[in-house]
Amino acid sequence: MSENLLHSRVETIRRLARRGAVRPLANILQKTRAEDVAATMPHLAPAEQRFVFQHIEDDETAAELLARVGETDLANLVRDLPVERLVELLDAMEVDDETDVIALLPEDIRERVMALLQRDDREQVEELLAWPEDSAGGIMQPAAFRLNEDATCREAIQALQESGDVEQVFYLYVENEQGQLVGVVSLRNLLTRPPNTPLHEVMVPDVISVPPHLDQEEVSRIVSRYDFLAVPVVDEHRRLLGIVTVDDVIDVIKEEAVEDMMLMVGVHQDDPSDQPGGVLKSARQRLTWLLITLVGGVLVAELAKLWERDIGAFPLLAGFLPVVIGMGGNVGSQAATITVRGIALGHLEPRDILRVVWREVRVGLLLGLGYGLLLAVYCWLRFDRLFFGLGVGAAILAAMGAAAVTGSIIPLALQRARIDPAVVTVPFVTTLMDLVGVLIYFSVTTALIALTF
Amino acid sequence: MSENLLHSRVETIRRLARRGAVRPLANILQKTRAEDVAATMPHLAPAEQRFVFQHIEDDETAAELLARVGETDLANLVRDLPVERLVELLDAMEVDDETDVIALLPEDIRERVMALLQRDDREQVEELLAWPEDSAGGIMQPAAFRLNEDATCREAIQALQESGDVEQVFYLYVENEQGQLVGVVSLRNLLTRPPNTPLHEVMVPDVISVPPHLDQEEVSRIVSRYDFLAVPVVDEHRRLLGIVTVDDVIDVIKEEAVEDMMLMVGVHQDDPSDQPGGVLKSARQRLTWLLITLVGGVLVAELAKLWERDIGAFPLLAGFLPVVIGMGGNVGSQAATITVRGIALGHLEPRDILRVVWREVRVGLLLGLGYGLLLAVYCWLRFDRLFFGLGVGAAILAAMGAAAVTGSIIPLALQRARIDPAVVTVPFVTTLMDLVGVLIYFSVTTALIALTF
Numbered sequence: 001m002s003e004n005l006l007h008s009r010v011e012t013i014r015r016l017a018r019r020g021a022v023r024p025l026a027n028i029l030q031k032t033r034a035e036d037v038a039a040t041m042p043h044l045a046p047a048e049q050r051f052v053f054q055h056i057e058d059d060e061t062a063a064e065l066l067a068r069v070g071e072t073d074l075a076n077l078v079r080d081l082p083v084e085r086l087v088e089l090l091d092a093m094e095v096d097d098e099t100d101v102i103a104l105l106p107e108d109i110r111e112r113v114m115a116l117l118q119r120d121d122r123e124q125v126e127e128l129l130a131w132p133e134d135s136a137g138g139i140m141q142p143a144a145f146r147l148n149e150d151a152t153c154r155e156a157i158q159a160l161q162e163s164g165d166v167e168q169v170f171y172l173y174v175e176n177e178q179g180q181l182v183g184v185v186s187l188r189n190l191l192t193r194p195p196n197t198p199l200h201e202v203m204v205p206d207v208i209s210v211p212p213h214l215d216q217e218e219v220s221r222i223v224s225r226y227d228f229l230a231v232p233v234v235d236e237h238r239r240l241l242g243i244v245t246v247d248d249v250i251d252v253i254k255e256e257a258v259e260d261m262m263l264m265v266g267v268h269q270d271d272p273s274d275q276p277g278g279v280l281k282s283a284r285q286r287l288t289w290l291l292i293t294l295v296g297g298v299l300v301a302e303l304a305k306l307w308e309r310d311i312g313a314f315p316l317l318a319g320f321l322p323v324v325i326g327m328g329g330n331v332g333s334q335a336a337t338i339t340v341r342g343i344a345l346g347h348l349e350p351r352d353i354l355r356v357v358w359r360e361v362r363v364g365l366l367l368g369l370g371y372g373l374l375l376a377v378y379c380w381l382r383f384d385r386l387f388f389g390l391g392v393g394a395a396i397l398a399a400m401g402a403a404a405v406t407g408s409i410i411p412l413a414l415q416r417a418r419i420d421p422a423v424v425t426v427p428f429v430t431t432l433m434d435l436v437g438v439l440i441y442f443s444v445t446t447a448l449i450a451l452t453f
Numbered sequence: 454m455s456e457n458l459l460h461s462r463v464e465t466i467r468r469l470a471r472r473g474a475v476r477p478l479a480n481i482l483q484k485t486r487a488e489d490v491a492a493t494m495p496h497l498a499p500a501e502q503r504f505v506f507q508h509i510e511d512d513e514t515a516a517e518l519l520a521r522v523g524e525t526d527l528a529n530l531v532r533d534l535p536v537e538r539l540v541e542l543l544d545a546m547e548v549d550d551e552t553d554v555i556a557l558l559p560e561d562i563r564e565r566v567m568a569l570l571q572r573d574d575r576e577q578v579e580e581l582l583a584w585p586e587d588s589a590g591g592i593m594q595p596a597a598f599r600l601n602e603d604a605t606c607r608e609a610i611q612a613l614q615e616s617g618d619v620e621q622v623f624y625l626y627v628e629n630e631q632g633q634l635v636g637v638v639s640l641r642n643l644l645t646r647p648p649n650t651p652l653h654e655v656m657v658p659d660v661i662s663v664p665p666h667l668d669q670e671e672v673s674r675i676v677s678r679y680d681f682l683a684v685p686v687v688d689e690h691r692r693l694l695g696i697v698t699v700d701d702v703i704d705v706i707k708e709e710a711v712e713d714m715m716l717m718v719g720v721h722q723d724d725p726s727d728q729p730g731g732v733l734k735s736a737r738q739r740l741t742w743l744l745i746t747l748v749g750g751v752l753v754a755e756l757a758k759l760w761e762r763d764i765g766a767f768p769l770l771a772g773f774l775p776v777v778i779g780m781g782g783n784v785g786s787q788a789a790t791i792t793v794r795g796i797a798l799g800h801l802e803p804r805d806i807l808r809v810v811w812r813e814v815r816v817g818l819l820l821g822l823g824y825g826l827l828l829a830v831y832c833w834l835r836f837d838r839l840f841f842g843l844g845v846g847a848a849i850l851a852a853m854g855a856a857a858v859t860g861s862i863i864p865l866a867l868q869r870a871r872i873d874p875a876v877v878t879v880p881f882v883t884t885l886m887d888l889v890g891v892l893i894y895f896s897v898t899t900a901l902i903a904l905t906f
Contacts, residue, residue: 366732
């Protein structure tokens with residue numbers, strides 16, 4: 001379904017929900033895929049969301065909806081739902097989705113739900129909840145299709161036909177007598193071998209697996225590097241705990257991309273300003289970087305004060321400070337972003353520091369030379385002040401060169417110190433470049449202006 | 454394999470390549486997965502890359518390597534390779550990978566390769582090359598496992614066993630007499646039904662498919678929304694052209710995330726500064742946004758000139774301009790990023806404009822109030838100038854409020870005008886806020902200072 005189709009569906013559902021047209025709405029919901037109903041949720045008001053949810057007749061669809069919405073929408077949907085009904089819907093989910101939903105539930109509801117779960121289901125959920133939510137254990141599903149290595153292909157196919165509880169089968173995992181993971185078989189290979197062949201002859205040994213505590217970002221890197229549909233999670237004795245499937249990996253990659261982008265401008269990824277009382281929370285989360293900008297700004301003012309007399313004598317000096325520090329901030333942010341990305345993609349290491357800095361410095365100086373000349377000529381023609389123009393031009397050149405060094409060196413230095421280079425945000429780099437820029441600007445311009453007197 | 458293991462492998466390969474230790478290197482390469490060899494490439498110097506490539510004995514691995522490296526590394530690897538050998542390696546690839554590699558080859562080599570390809574292979578490659586590289590057609594693989602709807606499950610399993618050319622099978626696609634796509638069957642469903650059941654009784658009808666010209670980002674959204682392993686690409690008569698598989702979708706999602714992040718700071722996604730002659734190209738690509746910053750900066754200087762006399766009389770005025778426009782730029786960038794992300798994730802539409810702007814304005818004003826007060830108190834205590842302090846504080850409050858409005862309104866307005874909101878980059882927002890900020894700053898502060906005289 002294209003985005004346009006989605007939008008017209010949103011419109012229809014919305015209109016019917018608003019009119020309270022129960023029968024037509026239920027009919028449409030019946031005919032619509034669960035994923036498409038879920039996609040309409042962010043566009044509906046809370047009351048509309050609940051109205052739609054109440055009129056979904058198919059349990060699978062209702063369960064899918066709960067599994068797909070975020071924390072706020074989930075709290076809204078389950079607000080008026082009897083806990084017994086919620087447990088029914090949770091039963092219809094795969095246990096990894098079930099765990100995720102339970103983890104997002106408001107605490108009072110969560111406790112009542114846990115008490116009502118069947119014992120083995122509750123134990124599985126509790127085990128999954130024990131792993132950090134951004135680890136392999138936190139995103140795995142415990143149900144995996146597994147057999148002993150001595151089973152034959154025929155037995156495997158039979159087992160596959162009878163395994164109702166494993167919803168989607170990606171690979172068949174092969175275990176030895178000790179329950180250790182020793183191999184993997186694709187469904188297709190199961191079919192292309194004589195039925196009596198034992199699995200240990202069909203399987204690919206030397207399976208790539210991940211430990212349960214591995215960070216989800218690393219898990220996604222492995223799945224994507226080897227083009228896997230799923231990767232097994234094993235404990236320290238190589239016993240299979242579960243699998244992380246490619247659809248969860250896609251969610252991880254998207255999540256991390258949003259997180260990185262938000263981090264870059266100093267915003268928390270789950271900016272809560274859309275929630276009730278969220279404005280305050282949101283302001284609190286953005287406080288830190290703005291405080292750094294503020295402190296930096298005050299320092300800039302204090303530094304500028306050192307040249308107070310020059311500014312008083314020649315006020316034009318003040319007007320060109322913003323462009324010099326602005327250009328420096330831009331070049332610094334660009335160098336930092338390129339370096340942070342290079343590190344994240346695994347292309348750059350601390351040892352590459354000289355090469356990267358040298359490359360960014362050349363780009364920065366080249367651009368600084370061009371724009372410095374341009375600005376020098378502008379100042380000269382506009383104000384008839386050659387030396388002031390040269391001063392501004394030279395300051396821009398120096399600021400851009402310094403910005404390129406700073407922006408590329410800091411992320412690599414942070415990585416060497418084992419700090420996530422992604423903390424080098426745009427606000428941080430621009431603030432730093434403001435300070436460096438103001439020093440460069442006033443030193444260079446006043447020195448050159450002095451020549452004319 | 455964890456990142457640490459990868460790094461130690463890179464080290465080993467590098468050391469052997471440098472020493473020219475042919476035999477040990479070939480042995481290690483023999484034992485290393487193709488994907489892992491490919492992952493070492495970005496860390497090797499061009500000569501080392503060629504040395505490693507020459508000593509890969511397994512054709513599959515060599516082919517995989519070519520399919521995984523970028524344009525620059527590819528040109529380097531094939532530099533000394535006889536064209537006949539290159540064609541051999543291309544033959545070992547799936548046709549979508551083959552096409553991608555051919556598209557990236559230097560033009561003279563590409564032509565010689567095309568001339569040497571077998572006729573039907575060449576035709577397939579030419580057909581794929583005809584689609585835009587970021588469309589469904591451009592990323593699909595034409596080989597899909599397909600059968601007529603009257604075939605039985607038994608026949609399908611037989612066909613699957615004999616289909617040597619379709620490397621990885623995700624789904625079985627079902628066609629009618631006219632060759633139109635009418636259904637889809639999972640491999641598992643093939644096994645769970647009596648062998649004589651015709652496919653049209655097993656298949657899921659109403660298949661979600663995409664047209665070949667659909668943008669790859671939209672394709673990735675569909676695959677991710679429905680948790681597909683592959684999505685069929687069909688022409689206007691619903692004839693199956695090929696499939697886009699989940700591993701290619703992961704590449705698209707990663708690519709788009711990098712692209713968005715780079716765009717945000719005004720850098721082209723394939724920043725070429727690492728390539729020979731790349732510094733110049735890289736500088737050229739970053740030119741645009743810096744030019745906007747420069748023009749904005751000159752306008753700021755021209756506007757500041759309007760208050761030249763005030764600055765001359767009270768030079769301290771100049772020192773606090775950077776912090777006011779800096780804070781405005783930060784708040785504006787944050788509001789813009791949150792809004793652009795909300796649109797990209799499908800959470801925000803132009804109709805939400807008032808809600809979003811109101812939310813951001815409250816966050817902006819709240820922060821502005823806090824920081825404005827802080828700064829006012831600072832200026833008052835430090836310089837004993839109450840009204841100047843109040844002016845700076847009020848200017849920050851106004852600038853941050855204006856920034857919140859501007860940052861959130863522009864992406865939504867662009868979306869309504871059907872322009873990609875992602876063009877609202879950080880350099881653009883900060884430049885705009887520089888201009889707004891300088892006007893607000895000087896108007897407010899001079900007005901308040903005037904009260905004291």
